[in-house]
Amino acid sequence: MRHATKLADLGVDGLEAVLAQAIAWKQGPHPRHIPGKILGLVFFNPSLRTRASFEAVAMRGGGSAIVLEVGGGVWKLEDRIGAVMDGDKAEHLKEAVPVLARYVDILAVRTFAGGADDAADFLDPVINGFRQYSTVPVISMESAVEHPCQGLADMMTARETFGSTKKLPVTLTWAPHIKPLPKAVPDSFLLTAAAAGCEVRVAHPKGFELHPQVIAEAESFAKATGGSVSITNNLDEALTGSRVVYTKAWGPATKSGLGPEAVKQFPEWMTSRAHMEKAAKDAIFMHCLPTRRNVEVADGVLDHPNSKVVDEAENRFHVQRSLVDWILKG
């Protein structure tokens, strides 16, 4: 049985297979490839694109989706082993997950990082609890560490634009925000771009370091695919000649000594047309969305013809459809 909660579940071969099928299926009529199948979509955190695109995958494929909102229409769920459950969590993953697995064919889960402790978040207890207790395949719709479907959609968009991602210079740039956000999206962009053979440059102010384990894994992918990974605090350097500018806000590293307010203290990191002009002439702009206009990214960048954010979001549908197919073939 295949799961897809992290890029390592696919590896480079799986990544290539999923992207190739997604690009092929985008050209033709919708294949009804999952007739009668039920996707169980479990949200511990809110969603627009992810929910709508996964529901569309189910429906276009001839199946259907059950959506459960934990803490909304569903009570909160415990993940700690041995807990005395006298708090606000009414059910343990040990019961909830195997039960849901009896009703559906695939479980997809969204759960954000707590954000208080990088090391604790890296253990990713909720998504790993689903993997452990489920008898059907589990897909991540973003967990504390990775957002693999986003990374796949990002690379699909880059390949549609440039044909290939081999040695493609791409820049992941940190951006300001009103509050610290999780690192799953930057983690997945870094990992997936490295696994797709890109020359990946990550730029952020000091103190906003990504998980070291993720950087090491990206370097390992890059070694296998002929790509490269570099990390810098110098944004200009990272932008020069880049074909993709990928902007994302995230919170400071736990051990940086920076508080949550630090995310507001580097307004010059908001991506503007001036930033885009430092990149290659044909550089495209990408962002996973949602984005706060004129906080993370200036209107002029998002409204420019080279912004690919809507195509990138559409590609969530295509890669997810292909990923579901890959999982069910496992």
Add this chain to the structure above:
Amino acid sequence: MRHATKLADLGVDGLEAVLAQAIAWKQGPHPRHIPGKILGLVFFNPSLRTRASFEAVAMRGGGSAIVLEVGGGVWKLEDRIGAVMDGDKAEHLKEAVPVLARYVDILAVRTFAGGADDAADFLDPVINGFRQYSTVPVISMESAVEHPCQGLADMMTARETFGSTKKLPVTLTWAPHIKPLPKAVPDSFLLTAAAAGCEVRVAHPKGFELHPQVIAEAESFAKATGGSVSITNNLDEALTGSRVVYTKAWGPATKSGLGPEAVKQFPEWMTSRAHMEKAAKDAIFMHCLPTRRNVEVADGVLDHPNSKVVDEAENRFHVQRSLVDWILKG
């Protein structure tokens, strides 16, 4: 591409076509007229009938529906151009709408008036943002200015009862409530009844005037169809000889000088059997629902055989099914 966010999108011809098809389809078996289509239903405000009836339209037609609750399972959305998005709205319509349009075949939207300023509400920024940014047809499930599906269901109900609405005397009467409500439903009743050729009488206490632009538009429809529009503060006069009594609570006009508590100050406007007895002998009672019993309308009116409120709600399904068909033929 056709939208349907206001009656003017249909015009008199579209109105007649949608009603004729709705009445015909009600007689026979459900046509599976939208196989495989996805309706995206976006709610900025809560709903019972509207959500259930639109989901039923999708399912009975062979398609499916994706329901998104903004501010519930989905973050709040910004509509202001050029906004610095450092407040409570995490995504702009400029991104959210075109992205959703990539996943679904039709977008339907519910968004209520803010209620603080009639002139600002009349600009109807959310529904108009959807029209502007969507690449698929947009249907209003009620916006700040109109509730076109309700108006269609109202006229269908009147025609089922009386055969024709030509010169039919119908009375829209204001009613008390515990809080000021939007004007979209009375606006749409007025517009649609005028466009269907009725002799429309609107009665309300001083200070509860409807949007003057809507009244002017209704007069223009009436001129085209042989109907008429009259506005009065004298309810008895408005009821005399009327064949339809249509009750609805709404808030005071911004410039009336009345505060929100004014909606409680005219208890004699609660529709009672005494009011119904002033109308024609065969007069039917209509209300869009939900209604607060014994605040807006007395039990004796709602429980009377001449109350058509449940048929009227059922007709929401029939006119919406027909409207979807009209839109996809566009």
Add this chain to the structure above:
Amino acid sequence: MRHATKLADLGVDGLEAVLAQAIAWKQGPHPRHIPGKILGLVFFNPSLRTRASFEAVAMRGGGSAIVLEVGGGVWKLEDRIGAVMDGDKAEHLKEAVPVLARYVDILAVRTFAGGADDAADFLDPVINGFRQYSTVPVISMESAVEHPCQGLADMMTARETFGSTKKLPVTLTWAPHIKPLPKAVPDSFLLTAAAAGCEVRVAHPKGFELHPQVIAEAESFAKATGGSVSITNNLDEALTGSRVVYTKAWGPATKSGLGPEAVKQFPEWMTSRAHMEKAAKDAIFMHCLPTRRNVEVADGVLDHPNSKVVDEAENRFHVQRSLVDWILKG
């Protein structure tokens, strides 16, 4: 037209028919027995298993489900006759129920007991309002008095394990909790086990008596089927030789003089391995879920191979599918 809001709607014959079909259908491929049908699922209270399993019933059967969350995406509903609706409830069941019945083929409803007054709860006004005002069949997804689908799933699980439930000794044991819970699940276990011919033993501390009307009804079922009902405050006695240990927390009886904190005052009633060892050697453990580990039930019981809680939850799907079939044949 058949409803299923209480076991008496099925009687012993209906119970046997539903269980037989559920067990038979579990062996084979999913029958597409409700093509095109719409189930309207109305939740006044949150749900995980109930919602997911009923949605799965609709989808596996070839139909679909509309989910409405009252107080969430839908306003609150009034049930009192003659009420002046100037409070927090925006619509009366008298309107909401017949309207929904025009859109769907079956209405299923979840509504918990208020918990402040057993006698008032026993009138079960919401579910009975649905029965009264609906023109389509109504199924209970748990009401103030009974949870018939749970009782059916419980008996299906016992029969799968032991072949027959005739004279089967089964023990319903009260357990501690952090707050008083409704009595619908213990009521339904008692009623359904009695109607299935079990030797039912109910054990609870003094003051936690179940509804006397339910006990009387269970005794009447037992008389008809050769079963028996006994009530005790002595748990050891109730466990001795029992083949099923069924644990459930519930609140004190209104007239017991016990306050809500009483549910925390009997920690020795938490089901542990020591309790299980007093039962028969092959005794299975059952619980309707959700359960608070190490408050109601010890980890060692839930993690033991004789725990059937996940099978029991799966059987919710099977009995509900069969119940829908029984209802539509009515």
